[in-house]
Amino acid sequence: MKKIVLMGNPNVGKSVVFSRLTGVNVIVSNYPGTTVDFSKGKMKIDDETVEIIDAPGIYSLEPSNKAEKVAFEMLKEVDVVINVVNATNLERNLYLTLELLERDIPVIIALNLWDESKHLGIKIDEKKLEKLLGVPVVPTVALTGEGIKTLVSRIKETKVNEKIKPTSEEGRWIEIGSIINKVETIEHRHHTLKDRISDLTIRPLTGIPIAFGIIFVAFWIVRFIGENLIAYIFEPFFEGVYKPLVMELSNWLEPGLVHDFLIGQLIDGEIEFVESLGMLTTGVFVPIGMVLPYIFAFYLVLSLLEDSGYLPRLATLVDNVFHRLGMHGHGIVPMFLGLGCNVPGALSIRTLETRKQRFISATLLAIAIPCMAQLSMVFAIFSSSELGSGSWHYTPSSYIFLVFLTLIILYVIIGLILNKFTKGDNPEIFLEIPPYRRPSVKTVFKKTWMRVRWFLREAIPWLIFGVFVIGILSVTGVIDWIGVVFEPIMEGLFGLPGAVSIVLLTGFLRKDLAIGMLLALASTITFSPMQLVIVATILTIYFPCVATFAVLIKELGVKDMIKSAAIMVGTAAAVGIILRIILLGV
Amino acid sequence: MVRIMDKKTMPLTQLSQNRKARIVNLDGGHGFQRKLRVMGIREKQMITIVSRQPFRGPLTVTVGGCHLTLGKGMARKIIVEEL
Numbered sequence: 001m002k003k004i005v006l007m008g009n010p011n012v013g014k015s016v017v018f019s020r021l022t023g024v025n026v027i028v029s030n031y032p033g034t035t036v037d038f039s040k041g042k043m044k045i046d047d048e049t050v051e052i053i054d055a056p057g058i059y060s061l062e063p064s065n066k067a068e069k070v071a072f073e074m075l076k077e078v079d080v081v082i083n084v085v086n087a088t089n090l091e092r093n094l095y096l097t098l099e100l101l102e103r104d105i106p107v108i109i110a111l112n113l114w115d116e117s118k119h120l121g122i123k124i125d126e127k128k129l130e131k132l133l134g135v136p137v138v139p140t141v142a143l144t145g146e147g148i149k150t151l152v153s154r155i156k157e158t159k160v161n162e163k164i165k166p167t168s169e170e171g172r173w174i175e176i177g178s179i180i181n182k183v184e185t186i187e188h189r190h191h192t193l194k195d196r197i198s199d200l201t202i203r204p205l206t207g208i209p210i211a212f213g214i215i216f217v218a219f220w221i222v223r224f225i226g227e228n229l230i231a232y233i234f235e236p237f238f239e240g241v242y243k244p245l246v247m248e249l250s251n252w253l254e255p256g257l258v259h260d261f262l263i264g265q266l267i268d269g270e271i272e273f274v275e276s277l278g279m280l281t282t283g284v285f286v287p288i289g290m291v292l293p294y295i296f297a298f299y300l301v302l303s304l305l306e307d308s309g310y311l312p313r314l315a316t317l318v319d320n321v322f323h324r325l326g327m328h329g330h331g332i333v334p335m336f337l338g339l340g341c342n343v344p345g346a347l348s349i350r351t352l353e354t355r356k357q358r359f360i361s362a363t364l365l366a367i368a369i370p371c372m373a374q375l376s377m378v379f380a381i382f383s384s385s386e387l388g389s390g391s392w393h394y395t396p397s398s399y400i401f402l403v404f405l406t407l408i409i410l411y412v413i414i415g416l417i418l419n420k421f422t423k424g425d426n427p428e429i430f431l432e433i434p435p436y437r438r439p440s441v442k443t444v445f446k447k448t449w450m451r452v453r454w455f456l457r458e459a460i461p462w463l464i465f466g467v468f469v470i471g472i473l474s475v476t477g478v479i480d481w482i483g484v485v486f487e488p489i490m491e492g493l494f495g496l497p498g499a500v501s502i503v504l505l506t507g508f509l510r511k512d513l514a515i516g517m518l519l520a521l522a523s524t525i526t527f528s529p530m531q532l533v534i535v536a537t538i539l540t541i542y543f544p545c546v547a548t549f550a551v552l553i554k555e556l557g558v559k560d561m562i563k564s565a566a567i568m569v570g571t572a573a574a575v576g577i578i579l580r581i582i583l584l585g586v
Numbered sequence: 587m588v589r590i591m592d593k594k595t596m597p598l599t600q601l602s603q604n605r606k607a608r609i610v611n612l613d614g615g616h617g618f619q620r621k622l623r624v625m626g627i628r629e630k631q632m633i634t635i636v637s638r639q640p641f642r643g644p645l646t647v648t649v650g651g652c653h654l655t656l657g658k659g660m661a662r663k664i665i666v667e668e669l
Contacts, residue, residue, distance in 0.1 A: 059624040089651050092626045120651075169620065173628065198653070202646050203637040316655040320643040328657070329644070428657020429644050432625065435653075 002050040004155070005074055007100065008084035009093055010057030011309075011434040013112045015039075016142035017084050018054040019442045021152070037347075038070070045155060053078065059092075061099040065353075075100075080158050081107045082151070087117035087124055087139065088435075090184055094176045097133070102166040106158035107135045110151050114139040116435070121187035129183045134163035143440050194436055202313045202433065211317055214310065218301050225297035230289070238273065238289045246271060246280055261471045265520075274380070275520045283467040286512045287373075287459040290380075294372045295455050296448065298340040303447040307439035312431055319429045325415025326360040326422060327352060328429040334361050338369040341455040342548040345369065349555055356424030362552050363418060363564045366544040367571055368411035373459075373512035373545075378403055378536045380515050382529075399529050403536050406575065410541065414571065458547035459510065466509035470517070473502075494534055494576040495584045497525050507539050509546055514539055530583040534576060542572030598645070598664040603635045607666035609649075614663045622664070626650040633666060 006021075008014045022041025039054040055074050056067035063069040075081070083100055085093045100107050111126055130137040136154045140147035167175065200206045246263065250271065253259040263271065264278025273285035305311060311333065319329030330352060338345025342365060349361045370378065382396040419426070473479045479502055487498030494500075499521055507514035518535065527535070543565070544552065553561045601607050609631050612619045626649050627633070636646045636653060646655045 060620075062620070089626075092624070092650055092652070095624055169623070173623075199636060202653075202655075204639050204643075207637075312655065316637075316639065316644060316646055319655070319657075320639050320641055323643075323657075329655070428659050430621070430625070430656045430660060431654070433646060433653035433655055 002048065002080070003053060003078040004050055004080045004082060005053045005055050005078040006082050006084055007055045007071060007096070008057060008112075009059055009086060009096060011432055012057070012084050012086040012093065013142045013437075014057060014084045015054060016440045016443050017082070017110060017112060017140065017148070018052065019440065019446060020142055020145055020148045022052050038074075043152075045152060058096065060096055075103065075105060079106070080155060081105055082110055082155070083107055084110045084112050087111045087113050088120055088122060090122075090124060091176060091180050094179060095172060098164055098172045098175060101133060101135065101161040101164040104160050106160055108151070108155055108158045109133070109135060109137045110142075110147070111137055111139045112142055114147065115141045115144075116437075119192075121189040123185045123187070125183045129179070132163070132179055132182065134161040135159065143438065198313075198433075198436060201310070202316055204317065207313065207317050211314055214305075214314075218305065222294065222297045222301050225300070226294040229293035229297065234289050234293055238285060242284075243271060243273075249280070257475065260475070261468065264467075264471075274516050275523070277467060277470060277516055277520060279464050279467045279471075282513070282516045283464045284460075286516060287456075287463050287510075290376050291373045291459070291512055292452070292455070294376065295340050296452055298372060299448045299451040300444070302336060302340070303444045303451075304439050306447070307437070307444055309434045309436045312433045315429065315431065316433065321412075323426070323428070324419065325364070325412065326419030326426050327357045327415075328427070330429065330431065331357070331361050334365055335369055337451075338365045338371060339375075340372055340451065341458070342366070342369065342371045342544050343458050343551055344451050344454050345371075346544075346548050346551040346555060347454075353427055354425045355560075356422045356426055359422055359424075359556060359560055359564065360415060360418045362556055363567055364411055364415055366548065366552065366564065367414060367541045367568055368407045370407065370540045371511065371545075371548075373510065374540050377511060377515040377518075377539070381518060381532055381536055394529075399533050402533050403540070406537050406579070407540060410571065410575065414567070418567075459512075462545070462547055463510050463513055466506060466513045469509065470506060470513075493573065493580070494538065495580045496531055496535060497521075497527075499525065500535055503535065504539065504542060507545070508543055508549075511539065511545050528584075533583060534579045537579060538572050538576045541568065541575060543568055594667050595665060596668070598633065598635070598647070598661040598666050599658060601633075601635055601666055601668060603638065605634065605668055607633050607668045609633055609664060610667045611665040612663060613665065618660075618663070622660075625654060626652060627654070627664060632669075633664075 006014050006018055018039060018041070021043050023043070038056060041052050042049055043052055044050075053074065055071045058068045058071045061068065061072055063072045081100055083097050085097060097109065111124065117124065126137045126139055136157050138147055138151045138154055140151055142148065164175075201210050250259065250263045250266065253263065260278070262278050262280050264276035264281050267275060271281050273281055273289065276282055315329035315332055317329070318332050322329050322331040325331070333351065334345045334348045337348050345365050346362060349358045349365070352358050352361055378400055382399050470479070473482075482502055482505065483499040486501035490496045490498045490500050503514050503517045503521065506517045543549070552564065556564060595610060598607075609627065609629055611629065612622055612627070622628070631649050633647050633649045636648055638645050642658055644655050644657050645661050646653055
């Protein structure tokens, strides 16, 4: 099969062109031997199926970082390069174009963001450019699809360029200067509203309050979408359709081992999705019915923020703080991604440049960033009526606040300490701030789906496995034994009942499954609200779930992961003891 | 390295916000200079500071029609001439 690769600078709308060209079957893979991701898809040109590869965004072909190395390697195995060029910034983009043309490979140029360049008063004579470069040049607006058809129909015209000869870095800049003089004219233009908004969101005095506002609104929308998905789709389905089916199965199975594994315990003769702890009840309901709606809503909103161009501005505003924690502003990206599911968060630490930055980012992610499953756990514990919130001194939300406050303080303190004691470089922030753009609906949904898929692929198998393990442990009586063995540690260090150790053990498999365990436990043992604060906090920081753990081993290496894990456990123990002293007063 | 510093030549960090300047020189190693150039920060280009973050935070500049955020240490190695 013929291979076509899309190459271009970051922020030129390359992924949008990619979405336009390919269908739904897009695979994100890892370039062999590296940690660089790229997407792959298929399309038809004149009845011939070809493979389209979306290479990482790069500024030049000299392989000085991982992404550039991958792009460089990819060039060796493709038949055609579609060079996506930003028409609003032709001069800088032409550097990569010239480097591509110097190689013996057929190139076609998509002059993207064509509409935007016209708004900016930039006039490019694309016919003359085509003549000068000796390869097809097609103006495109990937967002609306304009020019994509022409681009595809002209792919067969591509040929190895004969006009551009290999030269030095300086030679290229001189060449670019002469090309720009011949093809581009720029009219003077005034500050537009978009520029003004851009300035306001990046200047600290106005930008910081706006950032708080945007984050607040974003979480409000996530909650709104999540709650409505549950109320109108997930709950009617689980209560109205799924429950009767499983109940039917439960009646047919009769009490016994198989029933215990599949359905779990009936509570007052009924299936309780959270507490029954069967593979088909809790194992299916918790990830799909409770966590998935919020994960979907969260990644949808995050993808919108990403594709509109807001995140680089936020990274600029928070760089100050993050630089002191041993990362730079870009460190906010793994943190945000991790709030959905820690797995995509852990995968994104590879975008940070040095080992030190990645180590700190990963450790902080695992300790202080609760994923949606953990968040729903914290909310579930404190809003559960069974835990007797009637007798509590404060409202449930103040206990929830206490948990989050502890996590924020931890993020900062541990970051400061790790920055001081981790060896290695912490290079400064250096990134492009793209203009605000209307996100492409197609790209946003594709991105959201990719991230939701990470969650589904990791969550479901582990949950079912987790329920299975707990089933075995409880049938064999090991669960009670663990509770007794760890009693002195739990009681002595944290002032908690020994049975909580089982909840912690479960939390390693899946954090959301631990909610079920804890709620089931709470029906037999009475917890004070402060004890619950301690459990929720420890459960968040002591260890990531096994899926995240596996990704982190791959990203950090075994040695660093052992160090990181030691920090996690140490922190959990220390925080547990401190909270015990402060909150329980003993 | 000895550089003749007249009144108007200064590191980018000392340029006032919203004033136009021309880049005259890049300090630092070859790799560093290349990294700046491919992102659009090159000799003879016009540059303006759009914003500065407080407490020795990064600068955001406009150069060659696009916005870039860069750390203060990097900005110190960009020598400009105010116009």
